[in-house]
Amino acid sequence: MKFTVNTTLKDSNARAGLLQTAHGDIETPIFMPVGTVGSVKAVHQFELKKDVKAQIILGNTYHLYLRPGINIIHEAGGIQKFNSWNKPMLTDSGGYQVYSLGEKRKIKEEGVTFHSHIDGSLHTFTPESVMDIERTIGADIIMAFDECTPYPCDYEYAKQSLGLTHRWLERCYKRINETKPVYDYEQALFPIVQGSVYADLRKQSCETIASYNCDGNAIGGLSVGEPVEKMYELTELCCCLLPKDKPRYLMGVGTPANILECIDLGIDMFDCVMPTRNGRNGMLFTSEGIINIKNAKFANDFSPIDINGTSIVDVQYTKAYLRHLFNAHEILALQIASIHNLCFYLWLVGEARKHIIEKDFKSWKTDIIKKVTNRL
RNA sequence: GGGAGAGUCGCAUAGUGGCAAUUGCAACAGACUGUAAAUCUGUCCUCUCAGGAGUUCGGUGGUUCGAGUCCACCCUCUCCCA
Numbered sequence: 322m323k324f325t326v327n328t329t330l331k332d333s334n335a336r337a338g339l340l341q342t343a344h345g346d347i348e349t350p351i352f353m354p355v356g357t358v359g360s361v362k363a364v365h366q367f368e369l370k371k372d373v374k375a376q377i378i379l380g381n382t383y384h385l386y387l388r389p390g391i392n393i394i395h396e397a398g399g400i401q402k403f404n405s406w407n408k409p410m411l412t413d414s415g416g417y418q419v420y421s422l423g424e425k426r427k428i429k430e431e432g433v434t435f436h437s438h439i440d441g442s443l444h445t446f447t448p449e450s451v452m453d454i455e456r457t458i459g460a461d462i463i464m465a466f467d468e469c470t471p472y473p474c475d476y477e478y479a480k481q482s483l484g485l486t487h488r489w490l491e492r493c494y495k496r497i498n499e500t501k502p503v504y505d506y507e508q509a510l511f512p513i514v515q516g517s518v519y520a521d522l523r524k525q526s527c528e529t530i531a532s533y534n535c536d537g538n539a540i541g542g543l544s545v546g547e548p549v550e551k552m553y554e555l556t557e558l559c560c561c562l563l564p565k566d567k568p569r570y571l572m573g574v575g576t577p578a579n580i581l582e583c584i585d586l587g588i589d590m591f592d593c594v595m596p597t598r599n600g601r602n603g604m605l606f607t608s609e610g611i612i613n614i615k616n617a618k619f620a621n622d623f624s625p626i627d628i629n630g631t632s633i634v635d636v637q638y639t640k641a642y643l644r645h646l647f648n649a650h651e652i653l654a655l656q657i658a659s660i661h662n663l664c665f666y667l668w669l670v671g672e673a674r675k676h677i678i679e680k681d682f683k684s685w686k687t688d689i690i691k692k693v694t695n696r697l
Numbered sequence: 698g699g700g701a702g703a704g705u706c707g708c709a710u711a712g713u714g715g716c717a718a719u720u721g722c723a724a725c726a727g728a729c730u731g732u733a734a735a736u737c738u739g740u741c742c743u744c745u746c747a748g749g750a751g752u753u754c755g756g757u758g759g760u761u762c763g764a765g766u767c768c769a770c771c772c773u774c775u776c777c778c779a
Binding site: 416467546595650 | 723724725726727728729730731732733734735736737
């Protein structure tokens, strides 16, 4: 894997770059749609490629391990073949599920034991087993197994947890280096910075993570409920400490405004369920602002979903029609909303990249944030 | 004409003496940040200084401390027999 920074700015830490993987190139900054079980919910591969213009999508180790199971993916020849995406993929390690599954899991030094949310069966993830599973899934970028701490999180817990995440990273790194890819292409391990909201822990974590000299570095444990200013503050700190010549990935972020602010701080890669999940729940992010399409006021609004939208669905369908589809519980509603939101997100990061290259990112950002955060 | 049954907050339902009244749908609004999410939460008779207050269960009377619930008559609808 190769990362090249093409453009940097004087008045911002934003940069435009190119990340090259075995399955294709990724222009940064980039937003990566989340496809937990190997599918970006409600969005067809064709639309994902042609309309959304996604360059890389996520899969999730925990979910794919439970269903369909690693043997099936192995038999299929890896996840990119299994789901016909055939383009770059990244797998999250299941560290987020350690956080989100709450009561269902138990964390120990060795690893995490958990009950499947599907059938209640008991399983254990260790850094070694997670690396083996991610090898078999076969994503181009694989995430280290970490603990995503909750918010609020007291200092002592955050410190203990960070120590564990670092020891787990050491084990992940060792395992990756003593194993070979299952398929005929390289996989890059990205370690994850933790440390909750504590600057000294984050600093310590960045230094530890940077010392591994991996192909890219991630920041985790943010946007879990902390104040947005705190998130920016910690993101900025991490961006300053993580290597400049490696992509920086802010995990699980975020709103359009979050993404623009964090690009400004030096983040290159983002993923978030927001465009897809919120889309399925009737929330649209548009060039003119945020819309709850289920609201009664759109019942007879025959204007396009997004007058400036880049997606075919934006000009093809009216707000009134999309609202009708939601009210009628039509499956097409979820598809249109998801495609629209993903197109918007990819358009947004694409524009950001363009304005970085044109060196007017800062002023563009200020203007566009005002527009896209407007509540319609 | 005779017999049987039914009328509850938009619709459908629960309710057999303490009830502003169950549940579902619909409606209206909100939430959602490395997806246990096509999910979840709230409002949903009227007014409200949000503590309450006022009117409710086809209609009119009655019994009772108290009635959606018991009684009488009336109205409407459904089914069966003519």
